[in-house]
Every structure is written in C-alpha cells, then in structure tokens.
Amino acid sequence: MRASGMDMSEGIKLPLPMKKGFGATDRVDDWWKGPTAMAAYLGIMIVYATWRGFMEADFWIFEEFGRSAGTQTMAIESEGSHVLSPLFSPLVLPGENQLGSMVPMALAWMSPAMFILIFPAGFRGTCYYYRKAYYRAFMQQPTGCAVSKPWNEYSGETGLLIVQNLHRYFLYAALAYLPILSYDVWLSVNFHDPVSHAHSYGVSVGSLVLAVNVIALGGYTFGCHAFRHLVGGGDDLWTRGSRSTLRYQMWRLSTWFNEHHKDWALYSLFIVMFADFYIYACTMGWWTEVILWGGV
Secondary structure, three states, X not given: OEEOOXXXXXXXXXXXXXXXXXXOEOOOOOOOHHHHHHHHHHHHHHHHHHHHHHHOOOOHHHHHOHHHHOXXXXXXXXXXXXXXXXXXXXXXXXXXXXXXHHOOHHHOOOOHHHHHOHHHHHHHHOXXXXXXXXXXXXXXXXXXXXXXXXXXXXXXXXXXXXXHHHHHHHHHHHHHHHHHHHHHHHHHOEEEOOOOOOEEEEEEHHHHHHHHHHHHHHHHHHOOHHHHHHHHOOOOOOOOOHHHXXXXXXXXXXXXXXXXXXXXXXXXXXXXXXXXXXXXHHHOOOOOOOEEEEOO
C-alpha cells in the first residue's frame, strides 16, 4: 500500500531520540526525576552499608570505632536479650565463636560484616530489578526512554558483568539467610537474667524491627524471578500428582510476590538499613531499647 509516495508496509521510520546529546530529548515530562531519585536512594544505601560494614574493623581510621574502641555496635546486649544487626548476621568473630573458629586469626582485623555481606550484596547486585535500576541511574544504560545517553554502544553483560549470571546461586545463599535471620528474631525474644540465670520471654522494639526485616526480605526473596523459575520452571503440567500441585501453588505464591518485586526490593533494602541503624543508635546511647512485653 502506498500513500503520498510512501510505502506504508515499511512503517514510518523516525530516529530516536529525536535530539542528540547527553540528556537531550523531545519528551516534555519530568523524565529525569525517577533516575535521579533512584541514584540518590541507592547511593545513600550503599554508602551507609559500606560505612557500617567497615566500622567494626580493626585497621586505619576504623580503629576509632566499634570493638577496637571498646564499644561494639553490632548487637543490643541489654535487658538480658540479644538483638543482632542483620548486617552482621551470622556473627563471625575470628577466634571468639563457633563460626569464627573456622576463620584464620590473621583475618581478625576484618569487620564481621566483611565475611558475610558479599552474599546479600551479590543477591541484590545481580537482581533483575536492581540491574535495571542501577544501569539507568548510574551507568545511563539507558538514560531514559527516548532520551539520548552519553554513549551509543552497549556491549551487553560481558567482561566483569558476566557475574550477573551468578544470580541463581546468590539466590541459594539468600534462601539460607532467611532461617538465620529468623533465628535472630527468636534469640531477641529470649531473655536471660545474668545474675539469677532465670529465663523468660519478651518482646522489644528491636524484636519487632528484626521480625519486620525478615518479612520484608522474605517477600523480596520469594518474589525473585530466579526463585519463581526454581519452583515452577521446566514443568508444563501441574496436575501429575501432589508434587506438581505443590509446585504450582508455590509458583502462584511467587508470582504474587513477583508482581510487586520492585516494592519488595526497595522497601526491604530500607528496612535492613533501618534495623541496623536502630541497633547502632541504641548501642551508642542515642536511643533506648524498649521492652514492650515480658522480659526479665
């Protein structure tokens, strides 16, 4: 079909973006607000987690903080309970506890967070949603729909980015973290009197913060695309027996979480950092841990 000398079967070819130059576009909406807000949010979370992860180390300027300075900020050890920050769980203290006994004393200068944060950081860093978020916010790949970017080439996830293919394996580590963090909640509701050695149960603000953190991380993890494929991929028949029926129900649940994966990803990240900050603030004396029920 031709109209006005144009072959309509080929469509109308328009070069996008219409304007050239970094950030140049014909869009009239505030397209830059989303990427800018995301860059600020992720930037703050990364800086905070890095600062806290190094705080309990024993080298350079970090000798002035945490255990080296005589005040650990990893857990609230008051009122007979133990409220451990999720950034330091499971707690690895070389030469001081069971997990630490497997670590050479030559690494005792390292912060306990350095031994374990690679796994949650790797899980989030290779997450499909986060890849979209930080590619756009930090790497300008792409800057935005119909918005010119600083460079024209995209080589794909090659070179160092080949690590993105490890997302499924980081998922396995994330699944192992959930029962560990759940156990931390259990420890936080167990109270022990250091004098009489009496045991009782109770709930503190810290306990609730840790519990909300587990719920948020569970929603994020179970909505992961890799988890959804793990429970439902490779099966095209859901009625072959009880096992297939169970996989179908798990797949449906994962799909429900997955529909809100962005929300779970962003909120769970904030809650992890808030849980750590709450514990840090209490250990520094800025805030006071409040027992809401029970205790010793």
